[in-house]
Amino acid sequence: MAAEHDPHNAERHKQWYDDDLTEVNEPMRRLLETYSKVEPNKVVEHVNDLRARGFAANPYPCIGHYRFLTLTLPTHPLYPHILSRLISSPSALFLDLGCCFGQDLRQLVADGVPSSQLIGLDIESYLIKLGYDFFLDRATLRSRFLVADIFKGATQGAPWTELEELKADVLHCSAFFHLFPLPDQIRSAKNIAKLVRMGGVIVGRQSGSTKPSEVPAIKPGSTSFRHDVDTFRRLWDEVGEATGTIWTVDGTLDHVGMIGGKNTVEDENSRRMLFTVTRVG
Numbered sequence: 001m002a003a004e005h006d007p008h009n010a011e012r013h014k015q016w017y018d019d020d021l022t023e024v025n026e027p028m029r030r031l032l033e034t035y036s037k038v039e040p041n042k043v044v045e046h047v048n049d050l051r052a053r054g055f056a057a058n059p060y061p062c063i064g065h066y067r068f069l070t071l072t073l074p075t076h077p078l079y080p081h082i083l084s085r086l087i088s089s090p091s092a093l094f095l096d097l098g099c100c101f102g103q104d105l106r107q108l109v110a111d112g113v114p115s116s117q118l119i120g121l122d123i124e125s126y127l128i129k130l131g132y133d134f135f136l137d138r139a140t141l142r143s144r145f146l147v148a149d150i151f152k153g154a155t156q157g158a159p160w161t162e163l164e165e166l167k168a169d170v171l172h173c174s175a176f177f178h179l180f181p182l183p184d185q186i187r188s189a190k191n192i193a194k195l196v197r198m199g200g201v202i203v204g205r206q207s208g209s210t211k212p213s214e215v216p217a218i219k220p221g222s223t224s225f226r227h228d229v230d231t232f233r234r235l236w237d238e239v240g241e242a243t244g245t246i247w248t249v250d251g252t253l254d255h256v257g258m259i260g261g262k263n264t265v266e267d268e269n270s271r272r273m274l275f276t277v278t279r280v281g
């Protein structure tokens, strides 16, 4: 099950399609210029072109609003620890679930992590292909990208079952849970829990709220649940009980990315949530 949206509802989708950018934020510009070797005067055009192609295929607000240009993982409080864990242990594995274009994965490579330790997974193979077009690294990146449905888990066999055997030290899952109503979040988290080794972490960002509740989702008529840290903790308690695992949850709510622009998916209670879910049992 993908985060569903109505592919024929172009009018509605325009609500979260910002005007073309005229400048690209510095961390992403640096990544595109130094890692991808995009010429400085071509960066804006390169980004706008990628956004248009991505949105045409998958009209997510995070694509229309250019949120994929914000490299959030490097700002996560655990990032230095994640880098040293991956760099110091060649067998340590990073898994990006719902990776889309795989921007944070590329930043890890730029920051010195061997790309063979990184795996991206998404339900949409086209977004993975666009990631290669965006970062121009098809010939050099040693990471694996897998196409699978998080909701189907082990019932879809390989490659999911292989990931369950491998297990990640660091699992990145950003802007995924907030696409779905709470029962679906719990269902998907039960599958995700099986991909993390003891002592491993799940990190990410998502839309949170000071008033946790179901809110209208991008698909008309459906909802998605926005958490605060307590409700997210309760989700992982429930997942732990169901899967025989134990998790601790830390997180913060802030205003980053909540202000400015044409923004129809947020309200006055909306916050950015950064989280760390650690497997302790």
Ligand SMILES: C[S@@+](CC[C@H](N)C(=O)[O-])C[C@H]1O[C@@H](n2cnc3c(N)ncnc32)[C@H](O)[C@@H]1O
Binding pocket: 001, 002, 003, 060, 062, 067, 068, 097, 098, 099, 100, 101, 121, 122, 123, 124, 127, 148, 149, 150, 151, 173, 174, 175, 176
């Ligand atoms: C809102 S985007 C977030 C992308 C990226 N993680 C980020 O933070 O920019 C959600 C991503 O999850 C993927 N996705 C949605 N449902 C999925 C599923 N059932 N299994 C795997 N990936 C899924 C989408 O294709 C999309 O790339």
